[in-house]
Amino acid sequence: MNAKLGKPDPDFDLVCRAQKGDTKAFDELVVHYSPKLYGLIYHMTSNREDTNDVLQEVFAKAYRSIRQFKAKSTFYTWIYSIATNMTLNFLKKRKRRQGMSLDDLDSAIANDKEFIELTSKSDPVKEAYLAELQIKLNEAMQTLSDNHRAVVTMFDIQGIPHTEIAKILGVTEGTVRSRLHYAHQLLQSQLGDFWK
Amino acid sequence: MDNNEKLQKLLRLKNYERPGDEYFENFLGALKQRQREDALRQSALGRLKERVVEWYRDLGSLRWAVPAGSSAALLAGFWAVGGSSLTQNEPASANLQKNGSETRMFELRIPRTEDDTIKNPSFPPQGPVMPTNFGGFREL
Numbered sequence: 001m002n003a004k005l006g007k008p009d010p011d012f013d014l015v016c017r018a019q020k021g022d023t024k025a026f027d028e029l030v031v032h033y034s035p036k037l038y039g040l041i042y043h044m045t046s047n048r049e050d051t052n053d054v055l056q057e058v059f060a061k062a063y064r065s066i067r068q069f070k071a072k073s074t075f076y077t078w079i080y081s082i083a084t085n086m087t088l089n090f091l092k093k094r095k096r097r098q099g100m101s102l103d104d105l106d107s108a109i110a111n112d113k114e115f116i117e118l119t120s121k122s123d124p125v126k127e128a129y130l131a132e133l134q135i136k137l138n139e140a141m142q143t144l145s146d147n148h149r150a151v152v153t154m155f156d157i158q159g160i161p162h163t164e165i166a167k168i169l170g171v172t173e174g175t176v177r178s179r180l181h182y183a184h185q186l187l188q189s190q191l192g193d194f195w196k
Numbered sequence: 197m198d199n200n201e202k203l204q205k206l207l208r209l210k211n212y213e214r215p216g217d218e219y220f221e222n223f224l225g226a227l228k229q230r231q232r233e234d235a236l237r238q239s240a241l242g243r244l245k246e247r248v249v250e251w252y253r254d255l256g257s258l259r260w261a262v263p264a265g266s267s268a269a270l271l272a273g274f275w276a277v278g279g280s281s282l283t284q285n286e287p288a289s290a291n292l293q294k295n296g297s298e299t300r301m302f303e304l305r306i307p308r309t310e311d312d313t314i315k316n317p318s319f320p321p322q323g324p325v326m327p328t329n330f331g332g333f334r335e336l
Contacts, residue, residue: 027224034223039214048215056227060234064247068254137206156207188199191206 011075018066026066029075030059036158037083043153044087044146045094046138054090058083073167080160080168084150091146140190148183155180 009015011032017025037058042051062079069078141149150169154160155176162180166173238246252259 030224030227031220034220035214038220039211042213043210052226055223056230059227060231061250063231065250065254068251133206137210152207156204157210159208184200184203187203187207191203 007074009071009074009076012071015066015069015071015075019069026063029062029079033076033079034059037079039158040080040083040153041087043141043157044091044149046142050090050094054083054087058086061086077164077167080154081170084154084168088146088150136191140187143190144183144186148179148186151176151179152183152187 011029014025014029018029034055038051038055041054041058042048045051045054058079062082065082069075073081141152144152147169151165154165154168155162160168162173162176165176169176235243252262255262
């Protein structure tokens with residue numbers, strides 16, 4: 001079935017099967033979407049344990065509500081909306097953690113060609129620089145409001161287009177662009193020393 | 197490369213901050229385990245309540261219509277039950293009295309004895325008579 005966009009939903013068959021009670025179809029959806037949703041939740045919460053808990057809750061809710069999914073949007077938009085709303089609610093409830101421990105860099109990032117190219121121009125002491133960069137960026141992200149962080153996570157980190165973000169958040173595309181512009185300005189001011 | 201581009205490039209690299217494949221391989225099992233535990237913990241009533249709350253939340257803009265519709269249905273139900281029980285259980289005269297309508301019953305007295313004739317000298321009529329609208333006769 002076509003979603004409102006007119007684009008066919010690639011998950012339509014799996015969703016139909018899951019709505020009829022096929023648990024294996026739902027499992028496939030979980031396997032497909034858990035890495036993406038993990039990224040979304042992790043970059044909003046900056047905590048792995050919280051991410052794991054929220055991610056489980058998101059899929060548990062999706063499982064309970066899958067029969068109410070009417071294909072007015074794609075399944076992707078629907079589950080992203082659930083994940084975003086649940087994470088924002090979680091963040092409201094959670095107290096700001098003092099001195100929150102930021103996760104270590106994954107080994108993959110240190111071997112990333114793009115990353116090496118970007119950082120080697122600035123500083124010869126690559127290892128120290130990588131760690132510092134990571135910390136600074138994470139700290140800068142934490143200064144953003146939850147709504148601004150959500151937009152930055154979806155657009156800059158996950159590469160979701162403006163129109164899709166607007167649908168997920170239930171706001172206009174203009175609001176998305178405006179939040180993004182403001183967040184970029186704030187992040188640039190936070191990372192001011194890094195650019196020099 | 198301006199600062200905005202650098203920033204976007206840096207942010208894109210954060211996408212690499214994710215656990216290894218092992219985590220996602222185990223995630224499905226952990227999710228199912230949690231769902232089983234939740235199901236055991238929750239009573240049937242609790243699950244029903246949760247589903248009703250979720251259904252209500254998902255109604256969106258139609259949410260206001262539920263209490264209004266329920267009230268209307270409840271009122272209609274009361275009216276229907278109350279109305280039907282009244283008509284079934286109470287005699288018709290009770291309804292008439294409630295409505296304020298009264299029907300007066302008049303006893304029709306027909307003289308059967310000689311005394312009656314004396315008391316009412318015009319009966320039987322002596323002169324010519326004509327029928328009335330009420331089924332009797334009037335003396336002309």
